[in-house]
Amino acid sequence: MRRILDIIKKRTGSQAKSTIPFRLNLLFFIVFVLFAMLVGQLAYLQIVYGGKFQAEVDRTDKTVMTGSVPRGMIYDSKGRLLVGNSTENAISYTKSGSVSSSDIYTIVNRLTKYMSVEVDDLSSRDKADYILSAPGKSDKVTKQMPKSQRVNSDGDALSSSKLYNNEVKYIEKQGIHLNKKDLQRATLFKKMSAAYSLSTVFLKDKDLTSREIAQVSEHLTELPGVSIGTNWNREYPQGKSIASIIGGVSTEQQGIPDSELNTMLAAGYSRNDRVGTSYLEKSYESILAGTKSQREVQVGSNNQIKKSKLVYGGQKGGNLNLTIDSKFQKKVQADLKEQYDAAKSAGITQYSDGAYVVAMNPKTGAILAMAGIHNNPKTGKTSEDALGVINRTFVMGSAVKGATVLGALMDGVITPSNNTIADEPVYLPGTAVKKSVYPIGTFSSLTAEQALQFSSNEYMMALAMKEGHAKYVPKESLTLDSDIFSKMRGYFNQFGLGVKTGIDISGETTGIEGSTRNSSGQLKTGSALDLSYGNYDAYTLIEMAQYISTIANGGYRLKPYIVQSIQKTKDNGKKGALTSVTKPSVLNKVGFTQDELNVVRKGMYAAVHGSGYWTTATKLADISPSVAAKTGTAQSFYYDPDNPSSDPPETITTSLVSFGPYKNPNIAMAIVFPNLTSETGSYPNLLAKQIYTDYFKMTGQK
Structure with a gap:
């Protein structure tokens, strides 16, 4: 019996010795082949597509922001200024890509320590949005709400949008009581939240005091996105006797008219750009608007602006010389x-x-x-x-x-x-x-x-x-x-x-x-x-x-016209070269x-x-x-x-x-x-x- 067991052990041992090394070798070979394929693929991608991938990385990290330039001016036939621009100091805000409501809430509460603003006509929703943006406030309100406002009929959690709407309704029902300073903060919050990613809005451009400019300037490091600059407004040195001919320009809040939205966005405008809305201001929009400035912005992994560089200062809008004295x-x-x-x-x-x-x-x-x-x-x-x-x-x-x-x-x-x-x-x-x-x-x-x-x-x-x-x-x-x-x-x-x-x-x-x-x-x-x-x-x-x-x-039936010529503006603000002169146009004899x-x-x-x-x-x-x-x-x-x-x-x-x-x-x-x-x-x-x-x-x- 012992002899039989010895014979079995000898046979089993010899088979194990010969089988295990073969399996290991096969496994090592497969790993080697896969590793070689991976190295080859990486080398192929690096050599063939490396430039393309690097460009893609650069594209996503660098964004070009545009800025408005002063609108062109309008003169009468004798060179008298009819419509010009009054430049005002302004405090603006550029919205980062991933800024949250609570971030804006923090900025707003800091900013109102150094400046005051006129209160907009705020709706109850505007006020509730400001209140709910306070850190932790939304979660706190959710816990206070009845369960029926937090889950649906099946007991499942509501979507974030529906839940937020219920939070707003709950806040409104409880009653909103904001003091004067809170109303100013809610006004700023509304403006800043409404801005599009990497777009700039003006927070205050009228009656800005030197003290406010100084205080905001001293604390810019704690106010991400806030900056000091200038803005322009239309002025009429000769009075408004022909203002209805000249037409109007939209405010930043009005932006592009809905009827022109798609066309103007395709032409490179932003939604909140100030544009001509009627008559001459509208008819000659492309001339008066000028060419926007361009700033190259580097955005970090958290979508925050890390660095910006001015690459083109823009060109002020062209001037119109009218036929009217x-x-x-x-x-x-x-x-x-x-x-x-x-x-x-x-x-x-x-x-x-x-x-x-x-x-x-x-x-x-x-x-x-x-x-x-x-x-x-x-x-x-x-x-x-x-x-x-x-x-x-x-x-x-x-x-x-x-x-x-x-x-x-x-x-x-x-x-x-x-x-x-x-x-x-x-x-x-x-x-x-x-x-x-x-x-x-x-x-x-x-x-x-x-x-x-x-x-x-x-x-x-x-x-x-x-x-x-x-x-x-x-x-x-x-x-x-x-x-x-x-x-x-x-x-x-x-x-x-x-x-x-x-x-x-x-x-x-x-x-x-x-x-x-x-x-x-x-x-x-x-x-x-x-x-x-x-x-x-x-x-x-x-x-x-x-x-x-x-x-x-x-x-000769002649085409009537009111713009005699179009003229560039020099860097020093004076009139430049004529770019076009209107010639009589015969429509029919x-x-x-x-x-x-x-x-x-x-x-x-x-x-x-x-x-x-x-x-x-x-x-x-x-x-x-x-x-x-x-x-x-x-x-x-x-x-x-x-x-x-x-x-x-x-x-x-x-x-x-x-x-x-x-x-x-x-x-x-x-x-x-x-x-x-x-x-x-x-x-x-x-x-x-x-x-x-x-x-x-x-x-x-x-």
Whole structure:
């Protein structure tokens, strides 16, 4: 038995000796192969992709922050500063990537030891956010809340957002009582928390005292992200007489308007950037904004800013030089106010919503002055509203008759040598007689020049009937070609009436066209006659100015503009090189001949200098040098916005278009006084006379 056991031990021992080393060797071999593969892969990554990985590390560690630069300034045509920037000392805060609410709470409580701020209009949520940001406060409130506000119906913990909302509600329910200093801290907390990662917000940039600057500067090491700098605000050294033309700039709190958000973010703006929100400030935003400064920031592993370096100081915004002389602009605004006040004193502005005037150079399209008054019929309070020139429409009346006559001349229904027409009223069935303001039979017939001089509605209706191949039986029927509206409007459009002028200010609207057919689908022939003498479609005043400029300059419809040139700013703040100069832009050439144009020019000259009781613009006759003009009167209605269902009272809109000097015009003008209760006073004529007198005196013309 022992012998058998010895034999088994010998055999087992020999097998163990031979098997164990083989397994170890196999294991060592496998480990060696894997290790070699790992070393090879590391070497491969280091050699082939090492540069790429290093760049990725550098990219994530280094971030470029942008900073705002002073906005470009705006000057008048004589180099006077209209809009500038006032620089103010400021305390700002740059938010780090991983800063917590409790970190901001700590900074805020330290900062208010050294400075005070005005309290914002804080909501209860804003106050609760500040309270809950105190270290440990959120956990403490959670423990105090009922279990039903900490877990859901299944007993599971609520999400962090839902739990926080319940904490806010709990705080609000308990009652929030903050003292004056706490309200200041809550204001700062709101501003700093709302900032985006690595963006800068201004905590205080008004009424910052030297003591506050000194104290904050001494403790910057304990106020991470806080710094001392400057901020700018728009100022108006010449007053705000054309502020509505210039437009506005958003505040830091307003930032980019929602309607422009995606576009401006794609262009490199930040959400809280101050940008132009209207008119010139908006239209020339890319010029005025300048180029932001760039600062390279190194961010540590904890997302805290470790080091920053200025790599580009930025470029201040470009300056705008306007076509407007601020002295002339002030005179125009003052003249408009004087005449409107006179209309008020006469008791005819009960339903009036204002008065407007625009003057432009008919040779170039440059705007010389633009002024407006908006009146609240219910309160009688007035305010400056120069933009009403481009964004309000009015039925202008006979002032458009120059376009009617030239349209008929181009259509061939009259000629410069054959344009005498019987001056007869039009009798349509079921409507009042359509006639001129003077008594029927005052004139047996009129030429085109006389029709403009005496402002004959009957003559203009006869032209429309000729263009529309009318079949007319007095008091029974009138038929016109179905295209009569489009034909007349087509001629009007060539002068700029009923189409946008293209002025370089955002917000321009266009005229309003009346309907061409009634509810039964029949052509509104009576309204076509009204259109011929300006008592149907509505136009903006800038359209009227473009129209009269086209007549004044020989037939070129020019694009109006208010920015004459764009100019850089030197490092010392002075004006630099011009980057662009606006040149006259011809939108179209109206297709009349010089002889046809002379008919209308002479008619408008006769309206000022002609004889006869019904000559319409004689109040301008003694202006030197002489001018030409066309007056307008239209029936209008005042619609009460608070009572739209009431019957609107009938009113009168008076207007005027003119140009001068007659032989070589360098100023064209359009004026409107809408919704007066009487046409007495000739306020557009008197205003034009004042403006021409001021302009010719300022420019030395005799």
